[in-house]
Amino acid sequence: MPKLLVSDPIDQAGIDILSQVAQVDVETSLSQEDLVRVIPEYDALMIRSGTRVTKEIIEAATQLKIIGRAGVGVDNVDVATATRKGIVVVNSPEGNTIAAAEHAIAMMLSLSRYIPDANQSVKSGKWNRKAFVGTEVYKKTLGIVGLGKIGSHVAAAAKAMGMKLIAYDPFISTERAEQIGCRLVDLDLLFREADYITLHVPKTAETANMIDAAALAKMKPNVRIVNCSRGGIIDEAALAEALREERIGGAALDVFENEPLEADSPLRSVGKQLILTPHLGASTAEAQVNVAIDVAEQIRDVLLGLPARSAVNIPGLYPDALEKLRPYLQLAETLGNLVGQVAGGRIELLNVRMQGDLANNDSQPVVVAALKGLLSQALRERVNYVNASIEAKERGIRVIETRDASIRDYAGSLHLEAKGSLGDHAVTGALLGDGEIRITDIDEFPINVPPNHYMLFTRHRDMPGIIGKIGSLLGSFNVNIASMQVGRKIVRGDAVMVLSIDDPLPDGLLDEIKKVPGIRDAYTVTL
Ligand SMILES: NC(=O)c1ccc[n+]([C@@H]2O[C@H](COP(=O)([O-])OP(=O)(O)OC[C@H]3O[C@@H](n4cnc5c(N)ncnc54)[C@H](O)[C@@H]3O)[C@@H](O)[C@H]2O)c1
Numbered sequence: 001m002p003k004l005l006v007s008d009p010i011d012q013a014g015i016d017i018l019s020q021v022a023q024v025d026v027e028t029s030l031s032q033e034d035l036v037r038v039i040p041e042y043d044a045l046m047i048r049s050g051t052r053v054t055k056e057i058i059e060a061a062t063q064l065k066i067i068g069r070a071g072v073g074v075d076n077v078d079v080a081t082a083t084r085k086g087i088v089v090v091n092s093p094e095g096n097t098i099a100a101a102e103h104a105i106a107m108m109l110s111l112s113r114y115i116p117d118a119n120q121s122v123k124s125g126k127w128n129r130k131a132f133v134g135t136e137v138y139k140k141t142l143g144i145v146g147l148g149k150i151g152s153h154v155a156a157a158a159k160a161m162g163m164k165l166i167a168y169d170p171f172i173s174t175e176r177a178e179q180i181g182c183r184l185v186d187l188d189l190l191f192r193e194a195d196y197i198t199l200h201v202p203k204t205a206e207t208a209n210m211i212d213a214a215a216l217a218k219m220k221p222n223v224r225i226v227n228c229s230r231g232g233i234i235d236e237a238a239l240a241e242a243l244r245e246e247r248i249g250g251a252a253l254d255v256f257e258n259e260p261l262e263a264d265s266p267l268r269s270v271g272k273q274l275i276l277t278p279h280l281g282a283s284t285a286e287a288q289v290n291v292a293i294d295v296a297e298q299i300r301d302v303l304l305g306l307p308a309r310s311a312v313n314i315p316g317l318y319p320d321a322l323e324k325l326r327p328y329l330q331l332a333e334t335l336g337n338l339v340g341q342v343a344g345g346r347i348e349l350l351n352v353r354m355q356g357d358l359a360n361n362d363s364q365p366v367v368v369a370a371l372k373g374l375l376s377q378a379l380r381e382r383v384n385y386v387n388a389s390i391e392a393k394e395r396g397i398r399v400i401e402t403r404d405a406s407i408r409d410y411a412g413s414l415h416l417e418a419k420g421s422l423g424d425h426a427v428t429g430a431l432l433g434d435g436e437i438r439i440t441d442i443d444e445f446p447i448n449v450p451p452n453h454y455m456l457f458t459r460h461r462d463m464p465g466i467i468g469k470i471g472s473l474l475g476s477f478n479v480n481i482a483s484m485q486v487g488r489k490i491v492r493g494d495a496v497m498v499l500s501i502d503d504p505l506p507d508g509l510l511d512e513i514k515k516v517p518g519i520r521d522a523y524t525v526t527l
Pocket residue numbers: 072073093096097100145146147148149150151168169170171172200201202203204206207228229230254255279280281282283377378379380382
């Protein structure tokens with residue numbers, strides 16, 4: 001019988017499912033060292049947010065086939081290392097949506113009616129009705145940042161309470177927002193107009209510190225902010241200061257930059273109008289049963305040799321088909337991610353052209369992998385091989401598939417063209433003999449570069465000195481260049497430059513690059 005380790009508290013409903021196919025060991029107080037020591041015995045690992053599944057743990061695993069995260073976020077799992085080792089990582093993207101949305105609403109109402117402070121006051125023997133005159137949410141403006149699963153449910157509940165809804169989500173179409181009853185606005189306007197702000201975004205480079213001192217300064221003096229999404233989206237020190245100086249009306253936080261919240265966090269000393277809960281968004285009996293069953297069923301299926309329905313890193317194909325397509329899926333996902341970032345903004349159309357030998361394969365998994373890559377900036381771990389097509393459709397992204405077996409620059413190559421709100425862009429990539437990925441074309445400019453974690457692309461005039469200027473500028477900001485390549489169609493015409501860099505660009509450097517004479521555009525990409 002295969003062996004399964006459950007290293008965080010999981011609802012019994014999940015354990016019951018797994019006990020039918022595996023020997024289940026529940027050990028919820030293992031240290032990192034303990035996990036490295038015991039993991040070679042196990043075929044499957046089931047966790048919540050408490051266990052950090054590090055590279056060291058995954059590399060120590062010798063027979064691990066699946067890691068199941070009973071919840072949405074897989075930010076506590078080194079997914080890249082798991083993928084490299086062929087270990088499936090599954091999650092439960094929707095099992096706790098309602099729980100998290102209801103927690104956000106509860107936080108908003110608790111702030112409005114001073115419920116935690118009033119409760120404390122009565123329990124301390126007082127009867128002070130004057131101190132707790134609240135405000136109604138009826139007819140107030142709620143600004144929703146992130147209009148995905150949870151944001152949409154919050155919108156429905158808030159609408160029913162008579163709130164006016166505005167939302168900021170650069171990856172959602174106006175039509176979709178209207179269906180939900182929200183007016184899409186830019187972030188600046190949302191900050192200025194909202195009486196309540198609720199955050200429902202993943203933590204990404206764009207959302208980290210989205211609410212900082214400058215953002216807080218734009219808000220109404222009585223604004224109330226709720227964060228039940230991820231820590232690090234609000235600058236905690238700036239928020240504590242704004243609350244202490246009574247520059248905003250209140251805040252309610254369920255998630256923190258570091259969890260558990262540090263003993264000396266500035267938030268702990270804010271007395272009034274700050275409600276803190278210890279990451280309870282998903283902590284309802286119903287959500288815990290949902291995520292436990294959802295993930296347990298997937299672990300059971302994988303242990304029985306069947307595909308998983310919500311794999312974050314590997315699609316639900318039978319092993320033979322998967323083995324054949326796996327390198328192309330990686331190519332499609334990388335190119336989808338790349339073209340999504342190069343195009344930026346909202347994508348309206350994705351054209352997927354399979355070329356050479358790839359044109360003779362089943363196109364569906366390749367298209368899905370490209371969409372998964374395309375949506376990964378917006379949805380992070382929420383997008384998987386199962387929901388990518390549905391998510392794309394809901395976001396108004398049309399997909400066109402074409403095949404051209406006659407294009408044979410490489411054995412098999414893939415061309416993706418994205419038409420978006422900020423312009424049209426195209427990338428092509430191929431697999432080398434050893435399965436390594438090459439980006440071979442960007443916006444019709446021929447290049448030949450492997451994808452890198454951090455990349456910088458420029459569109460510029462092909463003229464002497466420009467490469468040197470960019471090199472020196474990066475050097476002066478201590479950014480190390482791993483490789484650099486230029487592609488052009490005609491001498492002294494338009495050109496592209498692709499740099500693989502070891503570090504992300506520090507603040508302000510991209511603007512400096514754009515100011516270099518001859519540079520027409522520049523953008524960074526994180527793959
Ligand atoms: N507190 C908890 O216990 C708890 C429970 C469940 C989920 N969560 C967290 O809640 C968040 C939302 O979850 P979800 O299931 O609704 O995810 P989702 O993927 O359905 O929605 C996220 C939305 O954010 C949008 N988005 C991405 N980048 C953005 C940006 N820069 N600006 C504005 N919008 C952006 C996306 O387009 C998407 O519509 C996630 O961070 C998730 O991890 C927390």
